Amino acid sequence: MVSVNTVCFDFGSGVCSNSQEIATMSRAQLSAQSLGTYYAKDLLAKTQGKDPVNCILALYDSKEGRSNYIGEAISQREHGAQAARAALEDGADEDTIIAALLHDVGHLITQAPQMQGNLGTRDHEGLGAWFLRTLGFPEKTCALVERHVEAKRYLTWKMPEYYARLSDASKGTLAQQGGPMTTSEGEAFEKDPLYKTIIAMRTYDERAKVVDMPDLKPIEAYAEMMRRCLRRKAIRDMYDRDGYVLLKDALSPEAKKLFVQWADEIQAWDASVKGKWMIYYENVNGQETLCRTENILPYHDGMRRLLCEDEVKRIVDELLGEESALFKEKINYKLPGGGGFPPHREFSNHCGPKLDPLN
Numbered sequence: 001m002v003s004v005n006t007v008c009f010d011f012g013s014g015v016c017s018n019s020q021e022i023a024t025m026s027r028a029q030l031s032a033q034s035l036g037t038y039y040a041k042d043l044l045a046k047t048q049g050k051d052p053v054n055c056i057l058a059l060y061d062s063k064e065g066r067s068n069y070i071g072e073a074i075s076q077r078e079h080g081a082q083a084a085r086a087a088l089e090d091g092a093d094e095d096t097i098i099a100a101l102l103h104d105v106g107h108l109i110t111q112a113p114q115m116q117g118n119l120g121t122r123d124h125e126g127l128g129a130w131f132l133r134t135l136g137f138p139e140k141t142c143a144l145v146e147r148h149v150e151a152k153r154y155l156t157w158k159m160p161e162y163y164a165r166l167s168d169a170s171k172g173t174l175a176q177q178g179g180p181m182t183t184s185e186g187e188a189f190e191k192d193p194l195y196k197t198i199i200a201m202r203t204y205d206e207r208a209k210v211v212d213m214p215d216l217k218p219i220e221a222y223a224e225m226m227r228r229c230l231r232r233k234a235i236r237d238m239y240d241r242d243g244y245v246l247l248k249d250a251l252s253p254e255a256k257k258l259f260v261q262w263a264d265e266i267q268a269w270d271a272s273v274k275g276k277w278m279i280y281y282e283n284v285n286g287q288e289t290l291c292r293t294e295n296i297l298p299y300h301d302g303m304r305r306l307l308c309e310d311e312v313k314r315i316v317d318e319l320l321g322e323e324s325a326l327f328k329e330k331i332n333y334k335l336p337g338g339g340g341f342p343p344h345r346e347f348s349n350h351c352g353p354k355l356d357p358l359n
């Protein structure tokens with residue numbers, strides 16, 4: 001049983017397991033990322049047992065977060081917030097908006113090796129993705145952070161004139177990130193399922209270098225969105241591990257109150273109305289007793305929003321790995337003396353006995 005309000009994260013599992021072994025290896029034996037993860041150990045130790053969102057916010061509130069984004073006259077905080085705004089305005093999903101917000105978080109792990117020419121943390125994309133995975137962010141967010149530099153490598157291969165438009169700092173980092181893609185790399189990249197989103201991330205990154213952007217929401221304004229992303233990932237992991245998801249206190253106290261109020265409203269709907277909702281009865285000691293209402297959502301805005309637009313839908317989308325669609329909805333009642341709804345399986349009801357492997 002897991003309460004979504006108190007999801008527990010095991011920060012220890014992603015950290016280099018054997019620092020002694022790492023310490024005795026030569027630097028040449030280690031990739032930038034494994035060195036980075038080694039150097040980020042202190043940072044992770046500080047986050048252990050703490051709320052991951054507060055850890056991220058503290059990082060962006062630090063000297064590094066408030067200092068200049070490499071080669072640009074804005075801070076890392078502003079750069080992330082501007083990229084997230086661009087993603088939001090583009091209608092991106094929450095995992096992508098958070099990826100835009102945190103795409104350069106690797107640059108804030110300044111204990112890690114730096115690129116030549118004061119161009120920030122080496123392999124900041126890999127290190128940032130590793131850090132976010134360790135904190136429990138969704139795989140899509142981490143993959144977009146990990147791969148955001150691929151867009152620059154791709155565009156400079158696809159459009160050589162794109163290179164001329166890059167800032168000096170950007171040209172410098174490109175050289176240290178592998179330079180333009182080769183033809184085979186570029187062609188493979190175009191077939192990648194994340195291709196379009198990674199290119200979109202590049203446009204958000206480019207639009208995020210405005211000095212004193214008016215009405216810019218700070219990083220802190222995305223705290224709740226980050227929490228939702230973390231919660232969905234935790235639910236996904238729970239489902240993969242246990243085969244079911246049990247959400248305790250998934251609704252806020254206000255939402256719970258409304259839910260009960262709405263159920264009471266629906267229970268009182270007029271049974272004589274035809275062609276809209278469907279009301280069913282059971283026989284209790286010779287009396288017709290209400291037992292179920294179906295086809296509710298077209299006639300109840302609050303319930304429809306809760307189940308089909310807000311957090312419930314996001315959780316279901318996350319579990320399915322694609323956009324969900326409502327199959328059917330109903331409220332079952334157990335009034336005094338009523339039978340209630342006995343344990344049952346939906347599968348054979350809706351998919352037919354031939355498809356049910358247990359029938």
Ligand SMILES: [Fe+2]
Pocket residue numbers: 103104124148
């Ligand atoms: Fe970057």
Ligand SMILES: [Fe+2]
Pocket residue numbers: 079103104205
């Ligand atoms: Fe960036």
